[in-house]
Amino acid sequence: MFILPVSRFRRPAADGGKILNLRKYxxxxxxxxxxxxxxxxxGQSALFAVKQxxxxxxxxxxxxxxxxxSALSLLVMKLEREEVPQKLLEGGLAFRAGLAEQFGQIAxxxxxxxxxxxxxxxxxxxxxxxxxxxxxxxxxxxxKALLADPAADADxxxxxxxxxxxxxxxxxxxIINAGKLAGVRQGMSVLTPRGLVGRVVAxxxxxxxxxxxxHTDFKVGVTSSKSGSMGVMSWNGGxxxxxxxxxxxxxxxxxxxEVMATSGxxxxxxxxxxxxxxxxxxxxxxxxxxxxxxxxxFSSLGHVLVAPxxxxxxVLRLLxxxxxxxxx
Amino acid sequence: MSRNLFIYTLYAVAMAxxxxxxxxxxxxxxxxxxxxxxxxxxxAVMIGRNGAMGFGFLGGMVAGLLSGEMGLQMLAGTLAGFVxxxxxIPEGSHATPVQKARKFIEATAAACLVASVVxxxxxxxxxxxxxxxxxxxxxxxxxxxxxxxxxxxxxFIGSAFSD
Numbered sequence: 001m002f003i004l005p006v007s008r009f010r011r012p013a014a015d016g017g018k019i020l021n022l023r024k025y026x027x028x029x030x031x032x033x034x035x036x037x038x039x040x041x042x043g044q045s046a047l048f049a050v051k052q053x054x055x056x057x058x059x060x061x062x063x064x065x066x067x068x069x070s071a072l073s074l075l076v077m078k079l080e081r082e083e084v085p086q087k088l089l090e091g092g093l094a095f096r097a098g099l100a101e102q103f104g105q106i107a108x109x110x111x112x113x114x115x116x117x118x119x120x121x122x123x124x125x126x127x128x129x130x131x132x133x134x135x136x137x138x139x140x141x142x143x144k145a146l147l148a149d150p151a152a153d154a155d156x157x158x159x160x161x162x163x164x165x166x167x168x169x170x171x172x173x174x175i176i177n178a179g180k181l182a183g184v185r186q187g188m189s190v191l192t193p194r195g196l197v198g199r200v201v202a203x204x205x206x207x208x209x210x211x212x213x214x215h216t217d218f219k220v221g222v223t224s225s226k227s228g229s230m231g232v233m234s235w236n237g238g239x240x241x242x243x244x245x246x247x248x249x250x251x252x253x254x255x256x257x258e259v260m261a262t263s264g265x266x267x268x269x270x271x272x273x274x275x276x277x278x279x280x281x282x283x284x285x286x287x288x289x290x291x292x293x294x295x296x297x298f299s300s301l302g303h304v305l306v307a308p309x310x311x312x313x314x315v316l317r318l319l320x321x322x323x324x325x326x327x328x
Numbered sequence: 329m330s331r332n333l334f335i336y337t338l339y340a341v342a343m344a345x346x347x348x349x350x351x352x353x354x355x356x357x358x359x360x361x362x363x364x365x366x367x368x369x370x371x372a373v374m375i376g377r378n379g380a381m382g383f384g385f386l387g388g389m390v391a392g393l394l395s396g397e398m399g400l401q402m403l404a405g406t407l408a409g410f411v412x413x414x415x416x417i418p419e420g421s422h423a424t425p426v427q428k429a430r431k432f433i434e435a436t437a438a439a440c441l442v443a444s445v446v447x448x449x450x451x452x453x454x455x456x457x458x459x460x461x462x463x464x465x466x467x468x469x470x471x472x473x474x475x476x477x478x479x480x481x482x483x484f485i486g487s488a489f490s491d
Contacts, residue, residue: 061378062377062378062381062410062413065378065381065382066381066406066407066410069381069382069385069402069406070403070406070407072385072402073385073388073399073400073402073403073406074399074403075399076389076392076398076399076402077398077399077400077403078399079399080398080399088393089392089393089396089398092392092393092394092395092396092398093394093395093396095394096348096349096394096395099345099349099350099394100349100352100353103349103350103353104353107353
């Protein structure tokens, strides 16, 4: 039993195949008794040295394994700058980068709600800026349209901007930034190129208050551009796009679609200012009940024109029953 | 036994991949949780020092392949497994599950500390001072690693200790 077959070392141990159990196996194989005998021949000496080495390995197997693995690690550290390991490492880095990108996307999705909130705030800011720019552009276009209107060139017309508006379902008020210093006076008509807006009811030095068409106290004489039918326009509240014309006889040839404009019997308005378009005619007791769509869109009112009171002295004095001789 | 070795190998590879890819994103003050140290501590307690060293070597190889520091990671894993092997509980021991869990926690701390020190000494990509790395990052990483190790000992691997 001096030479232990190699196959017996490789044989799985009966008690689990653990490395430490090989030592027991060697002891059972009576190899362990050898070192205690004095080597007599050169062969016995060699076997003794091998056995001593094996015993040393098994006694310090953990340290040996540590040394082996550490040496391998150090060798890899030295060799990993070489070409082949470098390519291997590059492949590993690419794999890791791919995984890291996936993890990064997950983290990005987790933080998406915060990003959404930031974008929403940014959207709100940009939207407000855009609306402001659009509003300014619209005002400029309105101003250009006013200046291009032939009426604006006439003497006494004042261009003003609506600076304040109070809308309700019955009483609406506009404030324009032109007052006494600009030549605006109480009773002047206010209009846009589209049609009649209202009349000035109060004036300060810098501003004027305008009672718009969509006010329940507002009334103005109107006439049809086609059939010549005359009536009085008023607004009953509610829809800001619709108004009614009273005192239209049922015999009137007025038809749907005709444009109604201010008439010459108005005490304040210049004749011929469009007011609206007839959209419905219903017979009533004595007169027809005519509904019109107003010409002016009050929701987008920007700049307006204030027309002069050209007929003031003529009409008002007649209404006030004054003598013509005392006018002068 | 071979089935267990296969499972442990899968765990070691998975932990190495997680360690190299996910953990750097969850690092606190550049100190990540060391999942490999937790696995090595468990293996050291259950199967001994040699197994822990082998799996530390293997895990370090995989993690190093992904991180570009293969030799250093292998050395750190080997040394961590070797140190964790001091806390091995031999088969047939009469240690209670609580004692095994305590050994596991101690092995985790030792393995993590050793691995952190080796990695910090061998690799300093951020250019931090050595004192800062050794006195702050390594202990902090160890403390962070002990939290999941404690959770694991209570809820996941407690049954292995009670067998």
